[in-house]
Amino acid sequence: MREFHMGTYDVAVIGGGHAGCEAAFASARLGCSTIMFATNLDFIANMACNPCIGGTAKGQLVREIDALGGEMGKVADFAAIQSRILNRGKGPAVYSPRAQADRRAYTDEMKKRIERQPNLELKQAEVVNIGFDENGSVCSVTTHLGAKFDVKAVIIATGTFLKGKIIVGDVAYESGPDGVFPANTLSSCLKENGIKLMRFKTGTPARVAKSSLDFSKMEVQKGDEVVTPFSFETKNPNPNAADCYITYTNEETHRIIQENIHRSPLFNGLIEGIGPRYCPSIEDKIRRFPDKERHQLFIEPLGLNTDEMYIQGFSTSLPEDVQVKMIHSLPGLENAIITRTAYAIEYDCCDSTMLYPTLEFKDHSGLYGAGQFNGSSGYEEAAGQGLMAGINAARKIQGKDPVILDRSQGYIGTLIDDLTSKGTNEPYRMMTSRSEYRLLLRQDNADLRLTEIGHDIGLISDERYADFLTKKSLIENEIERVNSINVGPSEKVNELLTRNGTTPITTGVKFADLIRRPELDYFALEEIDSQREPLPRDVAEQVNIQIKYEGYIQKQEAQAKKAEKTEKIKIPEGMDFLAIDGLRLEARQKLDAIKPLTLGQASRISGVSPADIDVLFIHLAKKSREENIKNI
């Protein structure tokens, strides 16, 4: 194959999925000429698995992406056909927006936006080589047709395409997701350059034709009456236009699976990759929880212009003939026409501890990783990383400091810190349990946490920022007002309290204290709050949450403040961890492998004890003081 020069760009993004798109937008918007490669341009931002965006922790991620100036929330709002807030009955920290999306509409809208984005070009091609200069810095990419592009940074966002292999029963073949070509060549280039690759596995359930289903045997699941959009910019979210349905597995389903379990590729050795625990196949669930009589399944529409539906909870890698029997044993799916068969997919991904928290490879200047390539799983996790990789690649080219969000600032920060400090041995999914600051990282306050940063970076417009500042001051003023009101034990007040099932008052109390009573909230007290001005719903909700949960929020804020002290202690580049006296050998080796940027990051590396951190801290203090003395 003859190589030829085809162009010069600042940034090349390999892959046009959820990570690639955000990376490309961020880089282009920050002024870098950007080219995005995808093996098939009809699959831009393809939802290869379930047709939905958001969910627990993931909904929070989407809103954070939006607050930082990313695209996912807006496109999800555009393509939404049914929206719900999960966990409504629980605390506000875990309210999580989730929407069924029309997957073609999502793809088309994302592609349209990319095409209209100045500084950004799309190219259908498989990248087979990444070139490095004599210093080991990235300098070019080459496609399968020999087209070479000179670049200053490369973001790898290959999803499940790298050496993708699909497995159904005893059949296995090379393939990307959804029948698209895999990318078989790039892996060897990465390995030659010292990048350690791992093999992960994931899977997707079958799709069935809606017209062949009997919904009278299932429960319907409707969207919320009031739709909450993902993007803080979306003013008129789509009304709900489709329903989901719930059905269950039964004894018959379980019997079919058990009788055929020996035909699972997990047993015949075809699958070598590590699958995620939170995404078990149905055969896994039945084996691990034999006492469970039935498993819940959700039937979700793929879109408004298609008859296909997705069976959430029924992922499997059993042979197709077994799948047919399994599906036909489900209530309402007795006559289902199966349009796409369930499959498991294996792919190459990198060891994410080779990355800095900027998502740049430690040993390859200018090379970044994002999304499933970094060992994560999920559209939202991918998009969050893509955004940060795009931002940091652009900033590096422009000579600016990188942007690293810390754990108390967002799930994005938590996700990247987990991946780069701890690594993962299964596809990493975000969960609220992974955050120690769940109450701070709410979906409702993502804008309050991150809009300022997004504006500073240059991805949030001045106009949106001004709107944000207005909202912020409305919230602050109302909180101040509410905190200053006292309420006397009038008849009207006590009538309201009694009506809400809470004890009447005998002396004057603070209005805010009434809001904090479990039976009450800001909204319930409206009729005794004569001075209240009408406020936008999101502002009022913010006031309610911030007052009602003040004590709990303050506690986590105090913890975050404490943690910040170690986060701020920087470890100088090139520190020789192996030579630090007093550190245990294991700690030296772990620190040397991860090369943490701050003392805080060092403290989260497994195998590094608090005493090791003390020693490291003292070593740093000693070094910096010795240097100060030298400089005098």
Add this chain to the structure above:
Amino acid sequence: MSFHTIAAVSTPYGRGGISIIRISGEDAINIADKVFRSKSGRSLADAQNRTINYGHIVANNEVIDEVLVSVMRGPHTFTAEDVVEINCHGGLYVTKAVLRAVYDAGAYPAEAGEFTKRAFLNGRVDLTYASSVMDMINAKTKLQHKMALNHLNGNLAKRIREIREAITEVSAYIQASLDFPEEIEETDDGVIEVSLTKAINMMDKLLENADKGIVAKEGIPTVIVGKPNVGKSSLMNLLAQCERAIVTDIPGTTRDSIEEVITVGNLMLKLTDTAGIRETGDTVESIGVERAKHLAEAAELVIFVVDASSPLDQSDMQIYEMVKDKNVVILANKNDKGTTKLPFDAIPFCAKTGDGLEKLTEKIEEIYISGIEEFTESDTLLSGEREKNAVKRARELTASALNTARALTPDLAMDDIMEAAKCLNLIDGAEITEDIIETIFETYCVGK
């Protein structure tokens, strides 16, 4: 790396008439205010910088001691943080009671060398300290390792594990229902109530016996007194050759004192090493008597040594008068060289040969064994102030979590639950976070 407000006794334990309890950190003044009632009625927060304030330490509405409290605001203090020093009476009981009140008010027990560590990190002491601070940390690590190996394989470790299991179980349930709301059928809401109550009950039980356990496990505070040259050092050396007890806990409170924990028969003695203190010829007698007085006051058990090879003198009798009402064992040492007639019961002893050691053991057991027999049979005891403190905090946090779960929502209770788990981790060094995620996947069928 912890930036908690810390406290410890910063004077040698049980030696001297005054003990100083030092509190350092952001909340030092607040914490001190919670236990201090000044004569003037003014709080320490309102006190001027670098002043000494007179008043009382009060805990649970009881006056513990009459004290002088100095308030020193950072950065111009030893640690460069806010520092409060409580000067209380030096007795062991009083010192411990004041320290405990300070812990209860929110201070964390200081680790060995932690004040110096902070002073170093905040730039208050010079570079030459760096290596000694590191040495202290390493010594602590080794000690903890030893602790983990030796002392936590008994029933206590099992109890802590059981409590942690109850907490992990409830955490996994709450976390799973938050992260997988569609998969977890919330029919068993009793889990939270049951598991937390179970954990609280188990911790209550541990705490009930904690004080007895601390004496049994930390060792009975013991001193050897007597005139110079009666053979105290030889006795110390002899005892030190006895089986060294596993040092279960060296609270920050004892970091500066030289103590040896030894086992004598079925008991552990925490022996204050007086051999390290130099005796000069001139003022021999006054020093001997004065020192015996202070030491005896602080100790729980006194071993009084006289020289059987020469007649008793006035000093011997003075010391005898001071210690006779305490738990005391008298040794007539150097019995190989003579046998003076004594006006009190004494065990004929020879520190050089070890003759009489058996009798000494019997005698000490006679005094103590009846009191703590029931505990030596069981090792489900918290063995140190630090551990007790950790369990106490864990218990309070778990109770607070239960209240939150009842009044509001379980997710809000998670902070307290995790904090409680961390307190337990301080005891046996386990890690809980990964456990919870593991437990979620082991226990619940979640995932699409």
